Amino acid sequence: MYDVRSPRAEEFIDHAEVMATVQYAREHARDAALLDDILAKAAERKGLDHREASVLLACELPEKTEALYRLAQQIKLDFYGNRIVMFAPLYLSNYCVNSCVYCPYHAKNRHIARKKLTQEEVAREVIALQDMGHKRLALEAGEHPTMNPIEYILECIETIYGIRHRNGAIRRVNVNIAATTVEEYALLRKAGIGTYILFQETYHRQSYEKLHPVGPKHDYAWHTEAMDRAMQGGIDDVGLGVLFGLEGYRYEFAALLMHAEHLEAACGVGPHTISVPRIKRADDIDPGMFDNGIDDATFARICACIRVAVPYTGMIVSTRESQAVREMVLPLGISQISGASRTSVGGYDTPEEPEDNSAQFDVSDQRSLDEVVRWLMEQGHIPSFCTACYREGRTGDRFMALCKSRQILNCCHPNALLTLREYLEDYASPATRELGLARIEQELGRIPGDKVRTRAREYLERIAHGERDFRF
Structure with missing residues (x-):
């Protein structure tokens, strides 16, 4: 019922x-x-x-x-403007006890190189990401009670937030780990995470149980009810997603929106983000074994329909998708993308040899962060490295209230320009910097309030003289 x-x-x-x-x-x-x-x-x-x-x-x-x-x-444009928030995944460990048939981390895979970062290696990964210009990470880890316990994840978060390198700092850590208990979600909240992300993979219960034959992830209810427990643990920003290609897309689409409706009705706030990954080739995995793949045109329609159905929710497209596909769907509602991603454990500090592959899936968009930033600006978007809402306490229902009233643009747009200026000063190539400075000057005129615009100009000038981390 x-x-x-x-x-x-x-x-x-x-x-x-x-x-x-x-x-x-x-x-x-x-x-x-x-x-x-x-x-x-x-x-x-x-x-x-x-x-x-x-x-x-x-x-x-x-x-x-x-x-x-x-x-x-x-x-x-009404809810998010022309901003595109940038992030990168950071894979901590690919040890896993589950048997997900679509994921190379499955326990029976003897081909993949198993790795787990030490805290020293985490620090090196973070420095490499900071040197690109990233400020926001999404932590990824397989499910393994002894190799990847909650204590390990918490220690990694502490390490990440503690790294200061030149002008670099990770200001927001989102977490994508397996479904867990209310008590452990409370520990993640205390550690200062941003959004808790968990993909459903498929909402079709019979298919779900076949795709996860062994391991704790086999429990459909435990997995599907995880967001309720996360909110009970005090995490008020959660991110949903399905892996398109495992089951019929019409089924997944309807169920995904039902999940969003449930969170708003039962918990008082809908999902902070919705991701739309499509299954990709990976070690020991052939997408051809699934017959539910969707073409690019259908993918674009899904993105557009999600945008009009849940206008307040951020939408994420990762480097699973090619430059061409991302270019197609960005105007249809996408508000966050990853850039220069590595889906292997330790892939940022030490690019691995092909025979030492530990990647979860093949990356389609192989460009550097600087190339992605310049491309976004050429397409009319403003790359944003902003984390101000999280750090100012504008999360959960407070963020949604601002977003639904479309007032979020009054602070998000200038904040995007401030963080873009930081990137241009600290990390950009000459060509990207030249283009970015011109775009910032153009975009300043779109700030609605004279007072905010004047203050934004002041902050931008101070950033140019070496100061950092201003926000509205």
Whole structure:
């Protein structure tokens, strides 16, 4: 029985409701009047429910799809402006006791090089990332009770926050580790993490259990209810995601939005971010073994539909996707991307030899951070290294209140310009610096308030003279 407020996974992700939603969407894929009504509701910038959004995803009328894309682009600008937040993943350990059939970290894989960073190696990785210009990390680790216990993760977080190298500092650490207890989530919160991220992989329970035959991750309910426990532990920014390609995308899309609706209804705040990874080739894994892959056009439509359905939520596309694909979906609602990512353990400080592969998946976008930053500006975006909201306590319902009222732009846009100026002064190539300085001058005129604009100019001048870490 579907119950959006229920704490039970089988009730807030009710299989019958998902299937009924998919069927309803198919039946109304050419219903022009209904599609117009849904688009009109989406234009109010208050979101859509999972059935309404699923109809847009199934739409077979090209003119309505074009209207969807135009609306997604405008909503993204209304809520997030032209900012794109930058981050990088940091893989701590690939030891894992699970048997996920789509992941090379699975316990039976004897080909992959198993690694776990010492604290000295963590420090070297962080310095390498700081030397690129990164300020925000997402920690990744396999699930292993003795190799990767919570104590190890906490020690790594302490090490990361403690590294100061030249003008570098990691100002926000997000964490993507296996589902755990309320008590351990409370420890992560105390350690000062930003967002807790956990991909569902697939919401289809029968498929989920087949894809995770052995290990603690086999427990569908424990995994799916993890965000509720994280919020009970005091973490109010959580990030959802599915791995598109494991199950039918229409099913995953509807269930993903049901999960977002559940968090808002039961916990008072929806997801801070939604990620949309697609399965990629990796060691001992062939994506061809799954027959649910989606093409680029379908991927773009999914991104647009998520944007209009949950306009307040940040959307993430990683280096799993190529430059061309990222260029296609950025205007449709993406607000965060990774840059210069390494998906291997120790990959930043010491690039590994092919025979020593410890990567979780192949990276499609191989460009340097400087190349990505310059490309974003050439595309009309503002690369942002900002972490101000987290550090000023604008998280959870406080962030959502600002975002839903579209007031977040009053501080996020100038903060993006300040952190971009830091990057230009400390890390950028001459060509990137020249382009960036011109873009900052252009973007200053878009700051709505005279007082904020004047202060932003003052901060930018002080950054140029060596000071750092200003924020609104």
